[in-house]
Amino acid sequence: MAASSEKRFLALLRRLPPEQLEHLVDYVEFLSQRHGLPEETPEPIHTPRPREETVVQAIRRLCMSYPMIDRSVLFNETSILMAQHTMEGRAALEIIDELELLFRRHYQVLVEPHKDVGGE
Numbered sequence: 001m002a003a004s005s006e007k008r009f010l011a012l013l014r015r016l017p018p019e020q021l022e023h024l025v026d027y028v029e030f031l032s033q034r035h036g037l038p039e040e041t042p043e044p045i046h047t048p049r050p051r052e053e054t055v056v057q058a059i060r061r062l063c064m065s066y067p068m069i070d071r072s073v074l075f076n077e078t079s080i081l082m083a084q085h086t087m088e089g090r091a092a093l094e095i096i097d098e099l100e101l102l103f104r105r106h107y108q109v110l111v112e113p114h115k116d117v118g119g120e
Helices: 003-015 018-034 055-065 071-088 092-119
Strands: none
Touching: 055 071, 055 092, 071 092
């Protein structure tokens, strides 16, 4: 939502009487269920990082740890890191560290909108 729209929405929201506010919340819940929006983004399934792990194994582990992230969103960035490892010889440990940061960053993008709604 654009910042100006969000400000206008919040200003209107604050002026609603409590019973109207409850109706609005009910309606928003109805819309979220109708459109299949998840209530909350699930927590990652943390799988311990093995001592010896290949880049491919790390990608598989991280995809299993973060099933809520659409793989197509990660494809370009993971492909670039994989190419740097296989074609440029970057160390697997470096690449895996970057992959873990990449997955965490994408997870945070999913979680942040839910934090805003709950924090108001």
